[in-house]
Amino acid sequence: MKEHDMQITLSTTKKEKPQADQLEFGKQFTDHMFIMDYTQGQGWHDPRIVPYQPLSLEPSAMIFHYGQSVFEGLKAYATPEDEIILFRPEKNFQRLNSSNSRLCIPDVDVDFALKALKTLISVDKDWVPQAEGTSLYIRPFIIATEPYLGVSPSNKYQFIIIMSPVGSYYKEGIHPVKIAVESAFTRAVNGGTGEAKTGGNYASSLKAQEVSEKMGYAQVLWLDGVEKKYIEEVGSMNVFFKINGEIITPALNGSILPGITRDSIIELLKHWGLPVSERRISMEEVHEAYKLGHLEEAFGTGTAAVISPIGEFLWNGEEMLVQSGETGELSRKLYDTLTGVQTGKVADELNWTTKVEEKVTQ
Amino acid sequence: MKEHDMQITLSTTKKEKPQADQLEFGKQFTDHMFIMDYTQGQGWHDPRIVPYQPLSLEPSAMIFHYGQSVFEGLKAYATPEDEIILFRPEKNFQRLNSSNSRLCIPDVDVDFALKALKTLISVDKDWVPQAEGTSLYIRPFIIATEPYLGVSPSNKYQFIIIMSPVGSYYKEGIHPVKIAVESAFTRAVNGGTGEAKTGGNYASSLKAQEVSEKMGYAQVLWLDGVEKKYIEEVGSMNVFFKINGEIITPALNGSILPGITRDSIIELLKHWGLPVSERRISMEEVHEAYKLGHLEEAFGTGTAAVISPIGEFLWNGEEMLVQSGETGELSRKLYDTLTGVQTGKVADELNWTTKVEEKVTQ
CATH class of the missing domain: 3.20.10.10 (D-amino Acid Aminotransferase, subunit A, domain 2)
Known part of the structure; x- marks a missing residue:
């Protein structure tokens, strides 16, 4: 799957962004989300960026019954030079695949997932907060969506990425x-x-x-x-x-x-x-x-x-x-x-950060 | 909560019922489902029977991330006298509460849940299959629905019951x-x-x-x-x-x-x-x-x-x-x-079965 296969539907309205001092972990989300479907026999298909919206799933969807799910957590940061950088994001998608293997969920293409994430961040780049200690928390996750109550690996999945601007974990400085x-x-x-x-x-x-x-x-x-x-x-x-x-x-x-x-x-x-x-x-x-x-x-x-x-x-x-x-x-x-x-303030001697391309590939 | 608090919205269309020989486990569902919401501070509220339909949940709903869910499985059977009976259903709702306790999910009222189930079965009583070895499989489940990525017990839940007519587990007789x-x-x-x-x-x-x-x-x-x-x-x-x-x-x-x-x-x-x-x-x-x-x-x-x-x-x-x-x-x-x-064909010496009242409390 290639980056240019991705459909982008921009939101017609923009949510108000929270003030830096009102950021709460994982409660407010950006204007867009990434979704990709998996169907047995067809593989992963229909990667798309769409306005952030509810998921509509059958009550018999396996995720509600047998817990077949995996997730990741990483952050994007604004640098003093107003660039957006990610910290070792390929590690997250590699680990997602390790988790997938244990949970009988099909692998995702690490390079494609990373490109999709970068595109999503570019679309919502105004959501990356800039105040000291803030960041954009990124939550990739995969859920089993087949509407079937048998205990077996699902034949359908959704891979979704949502993003939430978050404040400093330590509001009053690091403490034990x-x-x-x-x-x-x-x-x-x-x-x-x-x-x-x-x-x-x-x-x-x-x-x-x-x-x-x-x-x-x-x-x-x-x-x-x-x-x-x-x-x-x-x-x-x-x-x-x-x-x-x-x-x-x-x-x-x-x-x-x-x-x-x-x-x-x-x-x-x-x-x-x-x-x-x-x-x-x-x-x-x-x-x-x-x-x-x-x-x-x-x-x-x-x-x-x-x-x-x-x-x-x-x-x-x-x-x-x-x-x-x-x-x-x-x-x-x-x-x-x-x-x-x-956050790009200390020299990256171990080559851990990745710049997000800001060109939106529409 | 009382039975008469329950709202019933009947489906305007009826799905075609599968033939007895085409029944598959957990793939076809009846025309209606039961839903009840939980909100912290308010408790369980708004019990209702509605047409079987997809669930709409925020992508940040906790069920998609942290697996806070419980479920049960039981069956309703048609007797030779055309009554509908359940096998020890109170045990299922008691166990649901044991599971709830382990998963930090609020208890449900066992008596109310059983009444709700009986009402749901009455509404969909034509879905209880009658052929030898068939039954109506019942799936009560509770999912965490709070839209929040923090790792903590959810402050919102949905308790749902869906039902699926199922064939004989042993199509060619019991075998090892x-x-x-x-x-x-x-x-x-x-x-x-x-x-x-x-x-x-x-x-x-x-x-x-x-x-x-x-x-x-x-x-x-x-x-x-x-x-x-x-x-x-x-x-x-x-x-x-x-x-x-x-x-x-x-x-x-x-x-x-x-x-x-x-x-x-x-x-x-x-x-x-x-x-x-x-x-x-x-x-x-x-x-x-x-x-x-x-x-x-x-x-x-x-x-x-x-x-x-x-x-x-x-x-x-x-x-x-x-x-x-x-x-x-x-x-x-x-x-x-x-x-x-x-199935009501052998004397119930241990008093295990419960008749479903067929009066629909509308």
Whole structure:
């Protein structure tokens, strides 16, 4: 499929854009959206940009019953030179295909998807906010649309991209959160869907999150589903620890989401010549380090927050304070560097950003 | 909420009903559907029966992203006396609420849901097929509809019931299937969503099913996610074994769906005075029994097939034949009794069926 196959129908009305200080995550959407259909035997077809509008689906559409869906999340940023850039967007579409494979959903063409995204951003380029800390959040997703109640892979899908201008994750500057180690609920287990970005993983996480919030904690730390011993993720983020100078993140084991921010941090730490390990790490090891005064920093990583410093862990009834509850030096340096590269304010030494062509191909 | 709060809008056109021999599972739907909305702060509201029609939802509706959904499956049957009966329908709505609790979805009123269902069936009573082995399959489901990309429980939901006339599961009489014991993929783990009827469990199962079908097996047998040793379910059914006279089914452990057919079979076996155990059972125990010639029968149980005899297990490369691949005496007796009770042809000694009032409350 080629870019010129894409139909573009422009909206006749334009929505009012929210003020920079009124931006909320994922509640306001741009004027247009991208849609492409899949039909078994025909493949992906009819890529199009259309005015942002409701989806009309049969009540028997499989997405409503058997959860066959995948999604991605990435951001476009306005640079000081008024260019629009994306951060490693090909990684998102590659991961979308990994998720597709696990969920029995047909692959999309990564190059075509990226071109379609760039065209969509060009059409809605006035929606990329420019204020400090703001960005355009991009949500590609695929849903099973065949109207059939049999439990089997759908023979029809829609691939959709919607976009939402979002404010700074940290309205009052980066600050640490309190995390409760989860002992009752399980996020994922080997052989399950933990490494795929699919709705069921998030639905499954809501209950633990609800319980931890009632206890005054921002997120839960997920342990492995087998031994309830090894650290997997924190909330819907990957997690890093700095212990006695070594920076450690759980190795990808099939049940951990291969985060793009996670990967970027590993690359960046290597680029800086700092010791970084992807390995199994238990909560006991973290606790031992804490007792010895070696637990120097801890932080979550993801597209939304980029870096989310952890100021406290609650584990087995014990409150473990990290960095006296303050943001550590490494966390801050990683946050400043990554957000700097993402917004074109810091030199992109690892060649991670991609400029969006502003020519609308109509 | 009371039954008389329900608005009924009848369809002005009637679809043509399929012939009994052309009924396919879950592809054709009746003329009407039930919908009720939930809004945080207001509760469930606006219950209504409307012509069967597409759902219109924002592309940011949470169901498309984070899989917050639950569903049920049950059947209505026409009796030889031309009455319409349901089989333990209150159990389905009770289980819907158990699933709701796990998925952070608000409860529905079981009595009201049952009344709404009966009214819907009355409106579409001509759709209940009468031929031998046919029934009206009923699919209640709840989806998160808030247009918001934050990972949190939705503040809006829709509870919908759709209905589909279905043919006999066994077009050529009840017959055994071949089952491959799954070693790579995991259906569910303790602390996950295995005991809830939610989309993610089914999405997660598709890959293993695809692999086993390519190998010539109808379904997979799921082992526990921790030790990969103990038997949990088969395909999307519960599973029973008859070993040396004892009838065994895995005990409900948090990751196994509490099937209503499963429960009915346990009750029926007790009623008959047969030895039935709910307990942990490993694949090794089944294999040991097989080698000793004590593996007398095995069968899956669920709403669609009722009883699905198992004629062969593939485990660690070994093909284990059960009952020489034929349907066992107990499997057949359970099938005949349960389907007999469900269709009003066998005395309902355990008081399981409920008559649908035919008065349409308009």
